[in-house]
Amino acid sequence: MTPAVDVERETYLNAGHDLKSWLLTKDHKRIGLLYLFTITLFFFLGGAMATMIRLELMTPQGGLVSSETYNKLFTMHGVAMIFFFLIPSIPAVLGNFFLPMMIGARDLAFPRLNLISWYLLVIGGLFAIFAMLAGGVDTGWTFYTPYSTTYSNSWVIATALGIFVAGFSSILTGLNFIVTVHRMRAPGMTWFRLPLFVWAHYATALIQVLGTPVLAVTIVLLLCERLLHIGIFDPKLGGDPVLFQHMFWFYSHPAVYIMVLPAMGVISELVSTFSRKPIFGYKIVAFSSVAIAVLGFLVWGHHLFVSTQSVYAGMVFSFLSYCVAIPSAIKVFNWTATLYKGSISYATPMLYAFGFVGLFTIGGLTGLFVACLGIDVHVTDTYFVVAHFHYIMVGGAIMAYLGGLHYWWPKMTGRMYPEMWARLSAGIIFLGFNLTFFPQFILGYLGMPRRYHVYPPEFQVLNVMSTAGASVLAVGYLMPMIYFIWSLRYGKVAPDNPWGATGLEWKTASPPPLHNFDETPVVTHAAYDYSTVTGEGIDFG
Amino acid sequence: MTEHIDSTKTYVLVFVALVSLTVLTTAVAFVNLGDFSVVAALAIAVCKMLLVALFFMHVRHSTQLTKLVLAGAMVWLGILILLTLTDFATRGLAGVPGR
């Protein structure tokens, strides 16, 4: 058993061993790991719900759970996965860990606020877990009124409070990132020398601070309505339930960009490193990140196409929804162009990057289908939409997260993961994912509604395929859990820069010292300048 | 980072302006301006906001970034309200039942 680090060398991992040094840490790297632990827990929780859902859907008449329980399962699956796994994931784990290092800083601007952010996520999570254990919530993760305010007999208030608290975790992270990028860059680190990962997180942070507060106030009104029956959304008192939908989706649409922009930031890093080339069109990609963040705020009405939203508003939102696809597409083209004449390596992170580009493209294109008013009338609230967003969230965001985790694992832990097992699980995940979700496009188009636990018998074959895929996917997800933990003790000791990557985080030790750099770096090169990197220890297992 | 420290006199003058605008907005409310009432009220409120922001919050002396942040927030609030109004202000126009 090789010790991870020289016993004499102080790293952020061995600077303090007791629980207090972790639970009261101000170190952004430790906080990143605290988040990693927390969100992995919620990933399993959400995954357990998904397993139950897919098992129930194996037969047309269900029978495993009651319809009431099924409603709770898909609700809690959504709540756990969106608010407690995906939204924090890349920013709170990889962003917290690497954003300061990438800009040459010792930490974020507000380290204690960073720790508070983590505690807020944990507290919010405890509310949500309490609600799950006490009986669950059955409104759908979208909490539409008047069901959530008046008719549901489930733990709406506890869950909503949990999301409210977790929202502030997100807001504070965004605030921290914005101030850090503006005020803590090392000498010579100009905006256009920043890694695209930083640009992506900056754009994400803008969404977090501008959008999440609207969700917060919407939840406050929801709770007032449920507790005090004040009528804000109640038609009997002259209110409008569609107002709730407007307010809810004003945040929840940009929220999907909170989930996907950081993923795109990871992909930019991976594609560049494993093509050994600068990203094609760096400035365009940087501006596209900001454009996605801005345009993402203008499209929420596409979730209200079949509500009583006016047709004219529908047309406006449909047009704007097509516009927001453009910067995303630009990024896909630029990543692809980066590959041209690049020196491609097929290490695990790159496999995830390829997976992302393909699956995100499918998800994005099907987004254009549903952005069309006429088509959406047909496919809304069917499995078509479910497949669309899972292609982006799972095929896209989760793959990018895993790719990033593999890529930066050596830096974070000082250990290499086992490359062959990692490539195998990437392949299994890719196969399992497509088997799970591609049939759902067909199911939706054929008319199977979402959030129903029974369906006409002619849909069974596709549902069984989907469930089979889900079990393959589950195996694929379990494998990294196992080998990552294995690697902590038995993995090969990692060099400072196993991938020959550019970026300041690779210029310091693996794992990094407590203050990231022994001396504040001075930046003189553009981003992705491979002439600055010697071909040191490139090790693909 | 205000190297420039405003005088007490400046602040008191701004305060007097704020008081005057408050009196004005209250008085104007009792005048029949029809649909223009709400425009007048908001215009006066915006003036008061600008006075507080520029002078009391030192935006006058602050960095471009601070001004951009403030302007951005106003724009986002505008997006929230105006884009939602594309729905509420156009319902029933198409003559389609329920839309």
Added chain:
Amino acid sequence: MASHTRTETLALREQFDTEAQQKDASTLGMWIFLITEIMFFGGLFLAYTVYRRWYADIFAVTSSSLNVYIGAANTLVLLSSSLTMVLAVRAAQLGKRKALVVFLILTLLLGGVFLGVKAYEWNQKYVEHHIPGPDFHFEGVAQQGPAQLFFSLYFAMTGLHALHMVIGAGLLIVLIALAAKGRFSASYMTPVDVVGLYWHFVDIVWIFLFPLLYLIDRHLGR
């Protein structure tokens, strides 16, 4: 420069390189927080806009049931507290400890007056059965629903505002204690600065709440 061997002070924490950088970052941080607050209140302003357009006449009647003179006077109280707050910041910038403490205390007192008046107003609404809920009844309009909507918005908006004032009062108390102990100087007064920003923001919210809630079509002379 191996900066992590430096001892940390309040004015220069270990993640920063210079005091100016820290002050800049703290101020920017507060501004970003304020824009989250703008969007937070913004949701309520949206609901207000939607329902005022729909129920313009009923909102005018319900608005008239609020005492405009008390509302206006309270507005002046809050504006005065903004004046004393900015004078406190100025005192801090000039290193004048006693003046700082005095102005902070004045700000706190004026804030307290504002909250006291609001409590009185809310109590009036309670007595008149204008609080939304099973006991709600508004004389003079046929449709009780929209009237209740107005008051739901009234209490939500002024309630959220009052909550922010209470938090502000708490911050002021902390500042007064620290200022009295001589914790601030001309070179380090960032906490005073950022609490000032927060206080002025809460004032600005009220600057909008007053006309929107109290001054709807008063010329109808109810």
